[in-house]
Structure formats: structure tokens, C-alpha cells
Amino acid sequence: MTQLINIVSHIKTSPESCYATSGRMLDSLFNIDNGYLEGLVRGFKNGILKETDYLNLVQCETLDDLKLHLQSTDYGHFLANEASPIQVSVIDDKLRDKLVAEFQHMRNHAVEPLATFLDYITYGYMIDNIVLLITGALHQRPISELMPKCHPLGTFEQIEAINVASTSSELYNAVLVDTPLADFFGECVSEQDLDELNIEIIRNTLYKAYLESFYSYCKSLGGITAEVMCEILAFEADRRAFIITLNSFGTELTNEDRKKLYPQCGKLYPDGLAALARADDAENVKQVAEFYTEYRALFEGAGSNPGEKTLEDKFFEHEVKLNVNSFLHQFHFGVFYAYLKLKEQECRNIVWIAECIAQKHRAKIDNYIHIL
Amino acid sequence: MGSLFRSEEMALCQLFLQSESAYTCVSELGELGLVQFRDLNPDVNAFQRKFVNEVRRCDEMERKLRYLEREIRKDGIPVLDTGENPEAPMPREMIDLEVKFEKLENELKEVNSNAEALKRNYLELTELKHILKKTQVFFDEREGSLESGGQTSLTQNLLPEDSKGPIQLGFVAGVILRERIPAFERMLWRACRGNVFLRQAEMDDPLEDPATGEQVYKSVFIIFFQGDQLKMRVKKICEGFRATMYPCPEAPADRREMAMGVKTRLDDLNTVLSQTQDHRHRVLVSAARNIRAWMMKVWKIKSIYHTLNMFNLDVIQNGLIAECWIPVANWEDVQLALRRGTEKSGSLPAILNRLSTLEAPPTFHRTNKFTKAFQNLIDSYGVATYREINPAPFTIITFPFLFAIMFGDVGHGIIMALFGGWMVWREKPLSAKKTDNEIWNIFFGGRYIILLMGLFSMYTGLIYNDVFSKSINLFGSSWHGAYNDSTIQQNKELTLDPADVKQYDQYPYPFGLDPMWQLSNNKINFYNSYKMKISIIFGIVHMLFGVILSVWNHKFFNKAMNIYCEFIPQIIFLTCLFVYLVLLVFHKWVWYGAGGDVSTSPSCAPSILITFINM
Numbered sequence: 001m002t003q004l005i006n007i008v009s010h011i012k013t014s015p016e017s018c019y020a021t022s023g024r025m026l027d028s029l030f031n032i033d034n035g036y037l038e039g040l041v042r043g044f045k046n047g048i049l050k051e052t053d054y055l056n057l058v059q060c061e062t063l064d065d066l067k068l069h070l071q072s073t074d075y076g077h078f079l080a081n082e083a084s085p086i087q088v089s090v091i092d093d094k095l096r097d098k099l100v101a102e103f104q105h106m107r108n109h110a111v112e113p114l115a116t117f118l119d120y121i122t123y124g125y126m127i128d129n130i131v132l133l134i135t136g137a138l139h140q141r142p143i144s145e146l147m148p149k150c151h152p153l154g155t156f157e158q159i160e161a162i163n164v165a166s167t168s169s170e171l172y173n174a175v176l177v178d179t180p181l182a183d184f185f186g187e188c189v190s191e192q193d194l195d196e197l198n199i200e201i202i203r204n205t206l207y208k209a210y211l212e213s214f215y216s217y218c219k220s221l222g223g224i225t226a227e228v229m230c231e232i233l234a235f236e237a238d239r240r241a242f243i244i245t246l247n248s249f250g251t252e253l254t255n256e257d258r259k260k261l262y263p264q265c266g267k268l269y270p271d272g273l274a275a276l277a278r279a280d281d282a283e284n285v286k287q288v289a290e291f292y293t294e295y296r297a298l299f300e301g302a303g304s305n306p307g308e309k310t311l312e313d314k315f316f317e318h319e320v321k322l323n324v325n326s327f328l329h330q331f332h333f334g335v336f337y338a339y340l341k342l343k344e345q346e347c348r349n350i351v352w353i354a355e356c357i358a359q360k361h362r363a364k365i366d367n368y369i370h371i372l
Numbered sequence: 373m374g375s376l377f378r379s380e381e382m383a384l385c386q387l388f389l390q391s392e393s394a395y396t397c398v399s400e401l402g403e404l405g406l407v408q409f410r411d412l413n414p415d416v417n418a419f420q421r422k423f424v425n426e427v428r429r430c431d432e433m434e435r436k437l438r439y440l441e442r443e444i445r446k447d448g449i450p451v452l453d454t455g456e457n458p459e460a461p462m463p464r465e466m467i468d469l470e471v472k473f474e475k476l477e478n479e480l481k482e483v484n485s486n487a488e489a490l491k492r493n494y495l496e497l498t499e500l501k502h503i504l505k506k507t508q509v510f511f512d513e514r515e516g517s518l519e520s521g522g523q524t525s526l527t528q529n530l531l532p533e534d535s536k537g538p539i540q541l542g543f544v545a546g547v548i549l550r551e552r553i554p555a556f557e558r559m560l561w562r563a564c565r566g567n568v569f570l571r572q573a574e575m576d577d578p579l580e581d582p583a584t585g586e587q588v589y590k591s592v593f594i595i596f597f598q599g600d601q602l603k604m605r606v607k608k609i610c611e612g613f614r615a616t617m618y619p620c621p622e623a624p625a626d627r628r629e630m631a632m633g634v635k636t637r638l639d640d641l642n643t644v645l646s647q648t649q650d651h652r653h654r655v656l657v658s659a660a661r662n663i664r665a666w667m668m669k670v671w672k673i674k675s676i677y678h679t680l681n682m683f684n685l686d687v688i689q690n691g692l693i694a695e696c697w698i699p700v701a702n703w704e705d706v707q708l709a710l711r712r713g714t715e716k717s718g719s720l721p722a723i724l725n726r727l728s729t730l731e732a733p734p735t736f737h738r739t740n741k742f743t744k745a746f747q748n749l750i751d752s753y754g755v756a757t758y759r760e761i762n763p764a765p766f767t768i769i770t771f772p773f774l775f776a777i778m779f780g781d782v783g784h785g786i787i788m789a790l791f792g793g794w795m796v797w798r799e800k801p802l803s804a805k806k807t808d809n810e811i812w813n814i815f816f817g818g819r820y821i822i823l824l825m826g827l828f829s830m831y832t833g834l835i836y837n838d839v840f841s842k843s844i845n846l847f848g849s850s851w852h853g854a855y856n857d858s859t860i861q862q863n864k865e866l867t868l869d870p871a872d873v874k875q876y877d878q879y880p881y882p883f884g885l886d887p888m889w890q891l892s893n894n895k896i897n898f899y900n901s902y903k904m905k906i907s908i909i910f911g912i913v914h915m916l917f918g919v920i921l922s923v924w925n926h927k928f929f930n931k932a933m934n935i936y937c938e939f940i941p942q943i944i945f946l947t948c949l950f951v952y953l954v955l956l957v958f959h960k961w962v963w964y965g966a967g968g969d970v971s972t973s974p975s976c977a978p979s980i981l982i983t984f985i986n987m
Contacts, residue, residue, distance in 0.1 A: 056417065158612070
């Protein structure tokens, strides 16, 4: 009898308490708050350009043909009001505007915990914007020239006052302390003046803290969201570790400093990261990757000879594959993250093709990343 | 039978057009509106077709016209829509149109940028005026401290107690959006470590933002600080928050002089600004007069070129080949249109050949404004196959009537009929309005249906004796209450017996249901039973009618087998089940009733349901 009472008392009915007890929401309750948005994002995902669309796009002779073909896709008449000789930068801006509008709509309709999840996604853009503005300020560019280059998803109220900071502690105390990025700043506060090298280190440290925080948040959400997102974020962390290592050869960055920049939420932690910290050239890095099956496959076919794909391209392809696979599960937040990343990749593809057309250099026009 | 009974007979034709006359011929055929072209280049990409450049030019013109329309609507100028139908202009006139639109667009862009620059200037001067007014207050308090040293004042409190006399504080004055003030204050405090002093005052009137044109609320602020470093920092923060700073002189005399200068400049600017606005207004008004006609012309050009894209190029004879479906009855009209087209362009006549094909031709119903709504209703269930009997002419009566059987109220029917009648009466002005409101367009498109539904509802309302859910007694009820007073006062409910002559005149109410039913307790029982049976009868008659119509189809398509294998079994099935049910209903109504034998009294009347399903 007492056992029965115990069982009954464990049964909770409200969605919030369903989170609290086991960290995992019943699938049937997902649609109460998030059903509309998941349906919307899946509808958007169906509008992502397919292989046939890309085949048509690479056959275009001029940018006007490209615009004509994009009219028949989900993009519709987004370029209809642009003056006739279109430039690639205009196409890029309009593609991004459409994506930002879709994301803002979803963010406006989201409630907790999806709202926090979507906010986490925007923190990455905030970091990029901050670094962009500081670098621009170092080169004496006026702030009004730099603002249009910022990513719209990563703006916050105090962003334009960034140029008042000349050291990183000032940056933190004056500007960032009220923003959500305050938590990620922990280790970077120092009295050194901001210069080129420091900026990159700050960017990578911020990003490491952000990734780890995002990872632990997804893990706390539990369920399929944790499964899907942790896989994607782990790959992102490992990819950053590899790229940082490869790019740091031949620069002033010491191995010790480099080790501090590796995000620890990936599969390479702890042994792989330790091995990477000791690596001295590309061969060593490849040897580290040998221990992990997916990464071995990625390093295998990569190279910088013409005809082979570069390592970055292979990383992009793997990321796209993980993102597309996330749509196979239902009732989780990973679809929102995956949709944003896939759409960005699509924008990069279209801009690549548009550049090849505009410069009449069609040799590598097929080097876009295939999504669907 | 009339042309609406069956779909029209269609012919597949091949059209040979000379290249010079192709444009004008397609224009004439477009005005006629009776030809459906087939796409002879289905596997050619959209941007590899022959006339894709002309279509692009039309897109450009459309873009410029849309821009003009947006500006016109922004100024609130009404667009004149005369409902005229301009003809598609010739290809050479297209260049004139392009030039005209380009000129208009450039002019408008120039005027807009001038106006924006002027407005920006105006905004700056207005803000400066407000600053001079508000900072007067700030400086008064400060000067108060210099004159009477003992009184406490703001700046005195700012400085440490043992300072050497009044230290000169630097200041900046500026204007910032009201929403940004809290973040601005916080940032100032943090960045300058609390060593600056901010005072702010709100501006009461909203100012117009030159870029977007909307009214925004701003506040005046003034920041006091000491030293050059803080000055740099404060300036950077102000820039970061998009606060505009203005030079504000310290001495009150200078300030007054500046205020007067600003006033005169503002007046001058006002005149220039109003003149610019007038000029822009004039340009837009003259454009608004023609913009509808221009849009129509551009659409027509675009559709002509889209159609021409579907044609095949015949290199041998330098012409275009087209395939199209035309109704056989309109053969002469199409020939005439082609002749007109070739005369206009002055070249060899076009040749129209009829082809024979095994393909199923498209279904074409010739409708007018009255029958169009009903035809749309039928098509929404599925378009009839070629030359099949069209249900639409029957639907004109049956649809509103079946609706009325369900609606059945005279009062509401009058309202509905009046609404439909008003829409029909004011057809022309209402259709010229061209609103975007979907709901209104749905109602207006179905105005004839609504009118008929209202009229029929009035009829069925009279039969159900239902006027705004009340009954009316036109002819005198057939039921009479024949009880004496004491019985009535002692019993809550009394039953009227139809067999009794005193209580029921043995003939029914002449038209419709007796108004006495309104007062009875078993009104719902009676009405429900009656309405259900009526509905079943009408429904089954309707279905039988449809099935019988199919005989005409079978005879027309010469499919005798269908009559034996489809029609006869359908009739047998329907009759044995549902016509049997209808017969049961009629029999029960006729045979069983009050007065007479017990075996035919209401208490012995069998249940139709039980009899039918035998359960």
C-alpha cells in the first residue's frame, strides 16, 4: 500500500515538473509549447534547395538567371525590388535577411526552455560581432562603417559602445557585464591592451566557454535534445580543436596557450586534447585523428591538391550530415539549431555559385557542399 | 440544349505565325480570351527561352512601377482607377515606357534624398533649440552656486570639499532616444568609474526620424566631467549609443544669441522643406493618374511574351508555330482576331489548321456573371470531363433550395435576401473598388447565390412558420382549446386530441405548419420528425435525379454497356433501399392517424427505423 502511494506521489502532471524530476519531457507534452514552431521549422526545412535546384543554378550564365531561378524556389521574389545589375553582396545580404526574419519569428514565439535554447544560438554571433567591432576599432574604422557588417542575430543594446574599451578588463566591466556573454568572460579578463593576437585569443576563449556552457545546458535538457545536440556540439568542439592546432603552427601561439583554447566538451577530451597539445605538425594531428573513427575518415581523403577536397570542406560535409540527421528525430530542439546551420550553408553555397558566375571562373563551381 | 448543359466542343489547332505579326496576333487573341495555348517547350529552362530578355525588361518596369505605387500610397494619394482596359502597346512603344519610368524613378529618388537631407538638417536644428532651452535650467543651477557660495548646488556637491575654488568642469550636451537612457547611464557609470555626472530632461514633443519617417521621443542630456581623458571616453560612448552631440556655449548671452539664430534658420528650412514636399506631391499626383493604366500595359506585354515563349521556332519559314485549344463555336472569332493582328503589323496572314488528336480536350463552360459563381461551386468538387453533362444549371436552383430547407426562417431570410440584393444592385461600383479583404471578396463573388438562398429561405420559412423563431398566425389556427376554465386552472399541461371536432377543425392549416405548435411542449418532437423525413425525401429524390442524368451521358458517349452494368444496378440498389424507405414514410403519414380504428391510431404506428432495418 505504501509502495502504491509512493508511486502515485511520483506521478507529476505539469510539464515543468516533468522537467524537474527526470530532466526529460514526455514526448506527448512537447507539442503544447513547441508544436507550432517545430511544424514551422520542418516546413522551412522542406524549402531547402535540392540537388535539382543546384544543377539548375550552376547552369546559369548571369546573375539575372540566378535570380530568375531562385524565384521558383522557396526564396520567391526576395530580390524583386533590387535594381537590375545585381551584385553578389546584395544577394548575400538579402539571403541573410530572410534567414534572420525566420529566426526572429521563431524566437518571438518561443517560450522557455526553447527561448533560452535559441538565445544560446545567438551568443555565437554576438562573439563574432564583438571581435569584428574591436578589430575594426583597432584599425581606426568609424563605428558607423562597421555596424552594417555585424550579423543581425548577434546584436545587443550596448554593442555600439564597444570601441570605448581598450583593454579586455574594460571591455568586460563597461560593456559585456550586462550581456549574456558575461559568464563566458571569466578567464580572459586581463589588463593587456587589445591587439591583434589578443583578440583572437579572446575570441577563442569566449567561444570555448560558450560551447561548454551550451553543451551542459543541452545535457540538462535531457532526452532526444541532449542526444542530438551533444553529438553536434561535440563535433563542433573537436573541429575547433583541430583547426586551432593546424592554424597555430608557425605562429607565436605556444603549446601551453593553445591547450587553454581547446573546448573540452568533445570526444577528444581528455586524451585527444592532450595529444593535440603536444602536436608539432600536420602529421601529428593526423595521427591523433587516427584514434577516432569518424575523424580518421575525414582526414583520410583530405588534401590541398586540386581534385581533392580540403579538410574544411570535409568538416562542413560532416556537419551537414549531422544536421540533416537531426531531422529524423521528433520532439526535440535540435531541429532549430540544425535548420539555422543548414540554411547558412545553403547561403554560402549560393554565394559561392554566384561568385563563380560573376567572375566567369566556372572551374570550381561544383565545389559547393551538397545538403540534401 | 443550352450551352451550359454540356461543356463546349473543343478543337486542337495549329497556328503558323510570321515573326513580325506574332506579337500583335497574340495581343488580339489575348483580348479575345478564348484560346488556351499548349507549352511546346516544356523541357527548356526558364532562362533559356527565346524571349527571356523581354520578360526581364518587363520585370524591371514592374519593379519601378511598384516603387512608384509604394511612394504614392505613402503619401496617401488616391489612385485613380477608371476601369479602362488599355491595349498592349507595340514593342517599339515599350522603349518609350521604359524611358518614362526610368525618368520618374530617378526624379522621385532625387526628391526623396533631398527631402531626407533637409529633414536631417531640420531635426538637428530642432534638437539644438530644445537643448538650448533645457540646458538653461542646468546652467542656472550651476551659476547659482558661483554667485552665492554658501548655498548648496549640484556642482558644488560634485567636487571634493577641499578643492581650490570652483574648478572648471567640461561638459557635453546632446540628444538621445528615450529608450536608450537607462543603458546609456549604466555604461557611463561603468566606463568612467562614476566620475561623470549626467542630467537629462525629456522632450515633450516627438520628433520625426528622417530615415523612417516615424515619430520618436527623445531626451536632452548634459554630462559634466573633469579632464580630457574622460572627455574622450564620454564622446566615444555617446557615439556608440547614437546620441547626437551639439556645441552649447556656456555664457547665457551666447546661448540666447544662438537660440535666435537657430530660430531664423528653422523658419527658412521650414519653407524650403514645404516646397520640396509640394514638388514631390505634384510629381506623385501626376503619376497616380496613369499608374493603373501603365501597370495593365506592362502586365499585358509580359503575358504576351510568356505566351510567345511557349511557341516553337520554325527556322525554315521564319515563323512561329503554336498549338492551342479553341472552342469550335468560336472558330470565326479567332480567325477574325488573327486577321486584325496581321493587318496591324502588315505581313502575311496567319494560318490556322485543325489537328485531330486522341488527347482529352480541356473542359470549357461558357458562363456569364450569374452562372459563374455556381460553376465555380461545382468545379470545386472536381471539374467535369470533356463533354460530360454539367451539373451547374441544375445547381442554380437545387443548391439554394437545399440550403433553404436547412435555414428555414423568414426573418433571417429577408435579411439575407436584402444583403444579396444590395450587392447585386450596386455591382458595378463595388467591383470597381478592388479591395484585398478576402472575406468581402468571397461574399461579393457569391452575391447571386446569397440572393437566391435568401429568397428560398423566405419560402421555406413560411412553410416552417418561422419568423425570427416565432410563428405567425395568418389564416387562423386549426386547433382550439376546448377545455373549461377550471380544467385549465387545475392542470399544468393539457393535451389536444385531433380526433375531437371541438379541439381540431378536421382540415389542416392552409399553408405551412400550424402556429399552435409554437405553444406546445412536444413542438421539437413533431418538428424534428417532420423535418427529418422531409430531408430524407428531398435527398433521395435529388440523388435519384443525379443517377438518372447519367443515362444521358451514357447515351451521348455511346456506351450502352454502362447503362446495363452501371445504371441499372445503381437504380436497383437505390430503389430497393431508399425509395422503399420513402414509401414507408408516405405510407405511415397517410395510413396512420387519429380518429378511426385502434389499429390505425398513433399508438399503433410502427417505427420506420425498426421496420427498415428489422432489428
